[in-house]
Amino acid sequence: MSMDVTFLGTGSAYPSPHRGASALVLRTEGECWLFDCGEGTQTQLMKSQLRAGRITKVFISHLHGDHLFGLPGLLCTVSLNTSCDPQQTLNCVDIYGPRVHELEPTSDQSPEEGQLSAEMTAEHGPLHPQEQPGRTISLDVSSDSYLLFEDKKFVVKAFRLFHRIPSFGFCVQEHDRPGRLKTELLKELGLKPGPLYGRLKAGDPVTLESGHVILPSEVLEEAIPGRKVCILGDCSSIVGEGPLMLCSGADLLVHEATLGNEQREKAVDHGHSTPEMAAAVARACCARRLVLYHFSQRYKPCSLQKEGDEDDVSELKRQAEDALQDSGIEVTLAEDFLTLPVPLKR
Amino acid sequence: MSMDVTFLGTGSAYPSPHRGASALVLRTEGECWLFDCGEGTQTQLMKSQLRAGRITKVFISHLHGDHLFGLPGLLCTVSLNTSCDPQQTLNCVDIYGPRVHELEPTSDQSPEEGQLSAEMTAEHGPLHPQEQPGRTISLDVSSDSYLLFEDKKFVVKAFRLFHRIPSFGFCVQEHDRPGRLKTELLKELGLKPGPLYGRLKAGDPVTLESGHVILPSEVLEEAIPGRKVCILGDCSSIVGEGPLMLCSGADLLVHEATLGNEQREKAVDHGHSTPEMAAAVARACCARRLVLYHFSQRYKPCSLQKEGDEDDVSELKRQAEDALQDSGIEVTLAEDFLTLPVPLKR
Ligand SMILES: [Zn+2]
Ligand SMILES: [Zn+2]
């Protein structure tokens, strides 16, 4: 199953002609999940290969405008397109984040002035006619995470981050899949291709006419480990044990790097990270690849960088690489419309 | 005084890479007024020559997302830029429209299902710390219009339009200015250049030492008539007498033309106009120039039009021109980033 991540906006604070506001899409066969939705996301989607109508779930990391202000427009447009075409069944878009399917923050995710007031989180007013009620998702203390949902292919959890207001990260974990059947061996055992192959692959033992029992483990190659993609919202640090446990061994760890190492103090003051800080998280959870995004708008995309320009985004990459020397962790700079495949593990 | 109008978005329903959502700026020396603020307006501003920080007033024609969803982001960015620079005094942005400085709609501006519910118009929740309370502006029945404000240079009024939800148009009327002083004549009368010239220009009579009284009308050329720019929100018709009275003789009448004449029924069903309908309004109020905007996203900008493309925006221009034959009214198609000067009248 193919799986990739496309960045629609990699700028912080506000959208600019060079960098959209935060938004990225995780695409698996047929389904698109949107992570954050800054202003202009629907236009960025149109510029990309992706279609807004394919989005089935939206995850909002936190309630800052640069992650959120594109949502009303996106939902209107999706509903406009759907209602124009009566052939199409109305897609319900599930929204996870603060509000809607609400992640209940804890008080250690932000300074006091950043705590969400009761008023901000209260459900006031009746639901929109096309809206379905959300539920409150509380922190599971034992795993220090929030279980958002689980289906046949994935389990998706959230974890806590520290930012000016409560922020969350998301961990998309693909389930392991059974390895290939050893067909040669099965033939030797006298089992011909047919429905019993499927039962073995599904993990059920099979009893032959001879009474001999074949266990799946005997006839299956090694399981194909599920892939893991972790996307962190704005943060100056993680909160609790959850993030490292969940992100352990991530194939892709998407972490903000708003400002360079030399501006660490300013970054932390604003609840943000530097490349070095992002690298420390990637190292602590043994990620395979660290992807930096959410750059200050002062950093132009590489393609527009001119010799002598002061703020060079590739310097951010260098800073993360320096911090990850000998770790084997690859560093990638996200750019608007960059698509990164998440290959199957061997 | 220079005066011009810059279109930031000329598309309807949603922003696309080819046409932004509704927004335009009326610029006079030093001040920018924004009319409507669809999603992406702040990015369109950055692409234009205009600066978001220059905006002192915002006028919202109606509460559809394609005219509104860019406002939260724009206000955040303006306030972000202001608070970063303590040297700069905090600009207060005045917002006129449904809510804030609220234009009270009447029931004949939309079908029943489009009436704003009490809930939508009620002020709920405390003001934002940087927010100042708005006032309710009621229809002045005698002039069938809403007086928004008047200063030394301008009087700005709103008028009612019929749309799926109540919509408004805005009339910006520059005050007439006194004509030039007839300096030759003044010298003949024995009055040398000095403060008395200013008093005459300001409209005050001046008594010479001889006892002779000079009236301003004797020594001033004809007054320079103020310019008038009228910007209509989405509509399928005007409501009442106000619009025609206010827009009479407009230098620039900006009117929507969402769909072509051949789709008149669909346009009206959705509360929109065709070029012919826009032309009829321009003719009824003897405008000098009709500017069409708010085109369905199916109409690409002229520059991207390819031979054989079905929906040709220049056909919309032709339709308006046909309807305005022999009227002397010029028709202009708005495009994103088009700037139209509003020259002084001779
Ligand atoms: Zn942010
Ligand atoms: Zn933030």
Ligand SMILES: [Zn+2]
């Ligand atoms: Zn509209």
Ligand SMILES: [Zn+2]
């Ligand atoms: Zn509308």
